[in-house]
Structures are given as structure tokens and as C-alpha cells.
Amino acid sequence: MPDLLLPVVLFRSQDAERSPEFYEGELQRKGGLRVPPNTVFFQLGRMAHMSVSCVGCGMCTDVCPADIPLSTLFSKVAASAQALFEYRPGRDVTEEIPLRTFEEQELAQVAT
Amino acid sequence: MKSQAFTPRIVGFLCNWCTYAAADSAGVSRFKMPPSVMVVRVMCSGRVDPLFVLTAFFSGADGVLISGCWPGQCHYQKGNLHARRRTALLKSIFDTLELEMADRFRLSWVSASEAPRFAQVVKEFTDQIEQAGPSPICDELFL
Numbered sequence A: 001m002p003d004l005l006l007p008v009v010l011f012r013s014q015d016a017e018r019s020p021e022f023y024e025g026e027l028q029r030k031g032g033l034r035v036p037p038n039t040v041f042f043q044l045g046r047m048a049h050m051s052v053s054c055v056g057c058g059m060c061t062d063v064c065p066a067d068i069p070l071s072t073l074f075s076k077v078a079a080s081a082q083a084l085f086e087y088r089p090g091r092d093v094t095e096e097i098p099l100r101t102f103e104e105q106e107l108a109q110v111a112t
Numbered sequence B: 001m002k003s004q005a006f007t008p009r010i011v012g013f014l015c016n017w018c019t020y021a022a023a024d025s026a027g028v029s030r031f032k033m034p035p036s037v038m039v040v041r042v043m044c045s046g047r048v049d050p051l052f053v054l055t056a057f058f059s060g061a062d063g064v065l066i067s068g069c070w071p072g073q074c075h076y077q078k079g080n081l082h083a084r085r086r087t088a089l090l091k092s093i094f095d096t097l098e099l100e101m102a103d104r105f106r107l108s109w110v111s112a113s114e115a116p117r118f119a120q121v122v123k124e125f126t127d128q129i130e131q132a133g134p135s136p137i138c139d140e141l142f143l
Helices: A020-030 A039-053 A059-063 A070-085 B019-028 B050-058 B079-096 B100-104 B115-132
Strands: B010-015 B037-042 B063-068 B105-109
Touching (some): A039 B079, B010 B050, B019 B115, B063 B115, B079 B105, B100 B105
Parallel strands (some): B063 B105
């Protein structure tokens, strides 16, 4: 029996938090820095982790302090990711999420 | 305008058992290839997290190459099949959002005996990145 709870991958602090050396390096390289840093990185990382499991609940839009309609964007990415693996979150609790499983013959066009 | 010719900086995540050996062998056999790939040796292409790829791009890589054993030949049986799924997902995210990174990201299977193929992959990919020009991401302050 597989886990009923989806193994949702959350960001560990070491991925999201940066050392003083990082800020120093970014300042030297770019001459400026956005605070907080890595916002786009975070969103793309979140998409890589969560888009196959997205049911479009809209909570990300609700909590966005800048009122960005994240859910619209997220649903679009989720739809294409779920179509890629022919997966629908919530369809079947015994189904593994796509990134935990694979098929021997698939996605041949990905590798060139 | 840049006075110097543009040399792409490509981060290559190479599998220890296949592609790293192929890269080594390509060097020993003195195959000609551009010195554009900075190699990160990983034990398996399945070790490469999508976050590694994103980190490479946001740290100024012009291209990212993931390379490992052919499907069915993985040293750990299934690592590269997981890598294939992750790559497909990341590619689909880039494509859907129409990000520049979609054309700068490549997954290639190169086995340990395919040194000429490794040289060819590096050459092709470097040409492709040269055509595309420097990545706009690395100097972008607000990313």
C-alpha cells in the first residue's frame, strides 16, 4: 500500500536561505541585488516540484502579498505537465506521482 | 557590442559511469571540441535535481547539459529513467512559460565507449548556444 499522503517536496531551508558570501558574490557580480533574492528561482523550483500535483485550488493567489494571479500561471504549467505524464492528481490514491515512477519506453524525444 | 568573440559557458552534469568516462576518453584520444563545458561529475544522471539546473542558469550558465548512460544501461538500473522524467518536466515548464532556458538545456545519452559522440554533442550544443548568444539571465538584477 503506497503512502496515502503525497510526498510533497518542500523547500529545505538550505535551498532557500543564503549565506553572507552569496550576497557578497551577487553584489560583486551584478552590482546590485534584489531582496529577497531568488524569487523566480523559488517559483520555478516550486513548479518543478508541485506542478504535477496542482489541482488549481487557487490558494497561491489568495496568499500572494503582491496580488499576482499565480494560480492562473500555475494552472497553465500544471496542465501541460500533467498532460505530459497523463496524470491527474486525485484520480487514484494508489497511483504514484509521476516523478516517483517511470516507464522503460517513454519520452524518447526528450534526449537528443 | 562585445569586442571579444562569445564563448559559451556550459555546465555539464556528467554521469560518473558513462559520460564522464566518455569525456575522459575523448580527451585522451585528443578529439577536437570547444572548451566550453564545465564538468560537474555526478554519480548518476538521476542525481541531477531540477534545482541544480535552475541554480546553474541563475548563476550565469549559458547552457546546461545533462548526460548519462543510455536507458537500460544505468549503473544503478533506473537512475537515468528518473532523470528523463525530470528533464521532460523541466522542459515542459520552460516551454509553457516560453522561457529562454528551453533552448539552452539538453539531455544526451552518451555511453562510456562513445567518446566521438561526446565530442560531437559538445560541439553541436556549443554551436547552438553560440547562435543563441549569451544568456540574458545572468546579468538580470531582478531575478
